[in-house]
Amino acid sequence: MDRDASIEATIPALRRFAWSLLRDQHAADDLVQDCLERALGSWHLRRPGGDLKAWLFAILYNAHISGRRREARRTRLAEEAAGLAETATGAEAPEGAVHCAEVLRHLSTLPEEQQAVLLLVGVEGLGYEETARILGVPVGTVMSRLSRGRERLRRLTEGGGAPSSSVRRLRVVGQGTEQP
Amino acid sequence: MTDPRAHPPIGEDDLQAFVDERLDAARLALVRRYLEEHPEAAARVRAFATQRDALRTALAPKASAPIPARLRLAHIRAGLRARRWQRLRHMAAALLLLLVGGAAGWLAHGQIEGGAPPPAAPPMAEAAEAHRIFAAETRALAMLAATVPEALEGWLAERLGTPVVVPDLLDAGFRPLTAHLMPSAWGTAAMVVYERLTDGTRLSFYMRPAPDTPAAKLKCADHPGGRLTYYWFDGRFGYAVTAAMPRERLRGIAFLAEREVRAGPRPPRQEGPRIAAQQPRPCPNNIG
Numbered sequence: 001m002d003r004d005a006s007i008e009a010t011i012p013a014l015r016r017f018a019w020s021l022l023r024d025q026h027a028a029d030d031l032v033q034d035c036l037e038r039a040l041g042s043w044h045l046r047r048p049g050g051d052l053k054a055w056l057f058a059i060l061y062n063a064h065i066s067g068r069r070r071e072a073r074r075t076r077l078a079e080e081a082a083g084l085a086e087t088a089t090g091a092e093a094p095e096g097a098v099h100c101a102e103v104l105r106h107l108s109t110l111p112e113e114q115q116a117v118l119l120l121v122g123v124e125g126l127g128y129e130e131t132a133r134i135l136g137v138p139v140g141t142v143m144s145r146l147s148r149g150r151e152r153l154r155r156l157t158e159g160g161g162a163p164s165s166s167v168r169r170l171r172v173v174g175q176g177t178e179q180p
Numbered sequence: 181m182t183d184p185r186a187h188p189p190i191g192e193d194d195l196q197a198f199v200d201e202r203l204d205a206a207r208l209a210l211v212r213r214y215l216e217e218h219p220e221a222a223a224r225v226r227a228f229a230t231q232r233d234a235l236r237t238a239l240a241p242k243a244s245a246p247i248p249a250r251l252r253l254a255h256i257r258a259g260l261r262a263r264r265w266q267r268l269r270h271m272a273a274a275l276l277l278l279l280v281g282g283a284a285g286w287l288a289h290g291q292i293e294g295g296a297p298p299p300a301a302p303p304m305a306e307a308a309e310a311h312r313i314f315a316a317e318t319r320a321l322a323m324l325a326a327t328v329p330e331a332l333e334g335w336l337a338e339r340l341g342t343p344v345v346v347p348d349l350l351d352a353g354f355r356p357l358t359a360h361l362m363p364s365a366w367g368t369a370a371m372v373v374y375e376r377l378t379d380g381t382r383l384s385f386y387m388r389p390a391p392d393t394p395a396a397k398l399k400c401a402d403h404p405g406g407r408l409t410y411y412w413f414d415g416r417f418g419y420a421v422t423a424a425m426p427r428e429r430l431r432g433i434a435f436l437a438e439r440e441v442r443a444g445p446r447p448p449r450q451e452g453p454r455i456a457a458q459q460p461r462p463c464p465n466n467i468g
Contacts, residue, residue, distance in 0.1 A: 008247075015243065015245070015251075016243040019239075037259070100234045100235075100238035101238065103231055103238060118235065122235055128197075128202065143196060147192045
């Protein structure tokens, strides 16, 4: 049985999603580990024929919102965000690089449920129904979070990162070195 | 312009689905036309797509980074096993306490007669009794199914204060399900309940100290309720294999168990190939 192989094939995406939510590699890997433990422990409860990837993401997200790691996340967020620009600007074309670093920073200022939708749909390529199942909300909610999240992100980007009254912002965001 | 009579008007969800390429062909054509006619919407959609691509690019390194060892499933599984084991110890300790109370009464009458079991009882009757009590209620302790015989042996050996062999009966189709410790008139006894993989038939392997009984080959004893016990002694312990199954079949398994016990504790590596054969791993290297 290739159960291990199919779980392990999803680990990179789980780590990416976890990091995107937590912005801290250590905390992210803790979360992924927690997710894998729960997955192995409740493998027999899995719906046969269900989508493994969506199932794993759901476990990870549930573990995340159970909130045990929130504290660690908040305290580390500031340091991590400072190093973020370098990570993201790596091998990209100059214009794209600026945009990548920026969009990541802006993403972290969005409400977490909007971030999760943008990441699951946009980055992880999951369908709307799958995303709804993972987050435990109706599809309509996924669609409205997607729309609101993208719109906010667009305003932030096009507004050169200028604070908008409707957007919750963290202090670190204003410290970026790139041109808006 | 779209025809509102034939199609629902283009809405925000359509624009999002356009970005995510999740529109069916018919709707896609309509949305395309709509975007041609609404430059501002088209600009928004373009911005969304750019934004999504930027996110993907920025996060790509996170998914291609090497996976740390602690997230390897083998590692996670080992951690789970260790924790499960710890839990089992707690449960076993609690179970033992319960058993001490329950079994004390049952054993008392034997001891009143002078240390030996009542002569009227069939030999190794306690094995059959233990089977009756425990084989039926092992569901709650099914967590042991995932543990390896070596771990079971380690646990039992620690409790009994002597090396213990948990017979490997997989060739006969049985795998260990739970392990129990219980008091006996001769000292702590141990029982491992096995389950047949194909139909869930239970079988138990029982052992208790028997320093005063000379070594003796396999014998059979019938017990009420169709239970059959094959038992033998090796000068140190008395062993018994009990199940409700045809005599010849059980005898074969008892021979297997007896041989396993006689061979002594298995070398630690014997487990490797079997696990590898049962669940192929993505990276089959047994070299290390």
